[in-house]
Amino acid sequence: MMAVLVVAGLLSGLAVPVFARVVDSVRMGSGLRAVAGDLRAARGAALRSGLPVGVQFEPDGRSYRLTGAERAVELPEPLVFRFVPGPFAAAPDRLDFLPDGTTTGGSLWLRGTRDQVIVAVGSWTGVVTIRRDE
Numbered sequence: 567m568m569a570v571l572v573v574a575g576l577l578s579g580l581a582v583p584v585f586a587r588v589v590d591s592v593r594m595g596s597g598l599r600a601v602a603g604d605l606r607a608a609r610g611a612a613l614r615s616g617l618p619v620g621v622q623f624e625p626d627g628r629s630y631r632l633t634g635a636e637r638a639v640e641l642p643e644p645l646v647f648r649f650v651p652g653p654f655a656a657a658p659d660r661l662d663f664l665p666d667g668t669t670t671g672g673s674l675w676l677r678g679t680r681d682q683v684i685v686a687v688g689s690w691t692g693v694v695t696i697r698r699d700e
Contacts, residue, residue, distance in 0.1 A: 619632065
């Protein structure tokens, strides 16, 4: 009986860090999909409406707001971001999608507990790409 308890204790000790990594990975994936999806939706809205659509990044590094949205979108814990504006940015904390498909460009450095991912938006194409920071 004692041996079974020792083995169970060892296995649970190994499982906790693995489980924590899985939870962090799921949160990173969830936040990443939300941000990339919102950026792509903002580009699509600008193309459809013929009007610019902006994304305002809040200084808290945890939330952002699309043009006309009543509420900000907040990233799941423990994710934070840092926005690096592109060459045509009108403001250091804003990304604008224009009706012709171009943007002011920029990249969003999304950081979790262990990983960092870059969501880049091309200035000329408006294409949203995702890459892991090595």
